[in-house]
Amino acid sequence: MVNLEELKKDAKRILQDKKVKYVIGYRRGVDGYEAIPAFFKAPEECDDLVWDPTCIHNLVRFLRDEKVRKDREKEPDKRPVAIIAKGCDTRAINVLLQEQYISREDVFILGISCEETGVIDGKKLRKKIQGKKIKQIDFNGKDGFSVITEEGKTEVAAKDVMAQRCIECISNYPIDHDIFFGEKKKREPENPFDSLDSLQSMPNEKRWAFWKEHLEKCIRCYACRSVCPMCYCDECVVDTISFAVFADTPAEEKANKIKWLEKSPVSSENFVYHLVRAMHLAGRCIDCGECERVCPVDIPLRHLNKFLEKKAKELFDYQAGFDPEAPALISSFKEEDPEDFIR
């Protein structure tokens, strides 16, 4: 079991020793039971730290903000930033290290093991407990979680409320860490691509109908892009208005400048956006599931990324985020890569 008191103590210690700038972690949200991301700058604030099955968020996203801020400062504070990271989150850090976006000295990893379960899916939980007011959720070993509601304590099975990505998790404890909490007990999923099977076995036209139905809903709020720890480009290809327009840019050029896709949220443009995003995450996505969680219209975005993850494994024997030294998927090749699809 992860000892929360120890976590608090260590967080306090590194802040007191001025070893780190601040700690990115979780604290209790306003609804009383869910965790929200929080920044702890003073040792005494660390009493608010929490660790429970509602710590869903991938905090690696905030390392990007930290880097942007640091790059702008004239005399930046060179100390690292401490971050609480689950197994999947450390894989995200590894990808950023692999791409040399951040360096290992920039980050101090407080690795937390998810041990025998994982984090919950808020939607599944609310459905399961049927609107009762939740007070607290705790890990309960292999069996699942114990949920304390206003009516008392109930045990819920892991498979009923756990996030799908945790059911399919292949790294339930941190790969890289400076301080480690919990146990390193490997848990193998029955089928790491469980949710894809039904979709892949559909005939082509049915799969098209599935995606059409979902992607038509997209309102292009770009929440998936904003939350993704891997989407760190300064300029994004989907922001078609961001090409440079100067006083002397002729009207013709403005009119003819390539618009890869339109801003309007219509099906065809949404498809291009999501295809591009999926490709940009090929071999980089570590399946933290944040894009799907934040989607306001419930598009199953994980499937797209998960599919490319599966193909990368099948075709090129590549898994993202396990080795920061390894060459990246699409900036490397092997002589024996499959080419039976090429005439």
Next chain:
Amino acid sequence: MKKEFEPKIIAFLCKWCSSAGSDLAGVSRMEYPSNVVPITVMCSGSMSPLYIFSAFNKGADGVLVSGCHPGDCHYIKGNYYARRRIALVKELLQFIGLEPERFKMSWVSAAEGIKYKEVISEFVEEIKPLGPQTKLRREL
């Protein structure tokens, strides 16, 4: 008389091999369907997946990417990178439900005018029964 559907195919040809291959087919007076709009790119490795999605988005019925044979790349290894990337694009397009026949990749060297002709003829024949591509076409 009902007019037969003529697909529009966008072919991204690498400058050093496939483009020269298509040129050879032309100067050798080979006959092949005129459905292809060739676009020369510097290397098949310079193909961004976005070019392919964008071609479909702007109304292509089929997209072909063609480069040098492995080992023959003018830039030594560009086509190896392309092979990996395009494999993923092909899988992804199929996964979202586009007909797999609509996207093709080929290796055509500068000497293979005949192969270029064959690739195009086959591609056109495969796409004709599918009809126009409307799935990814811009709706605005």
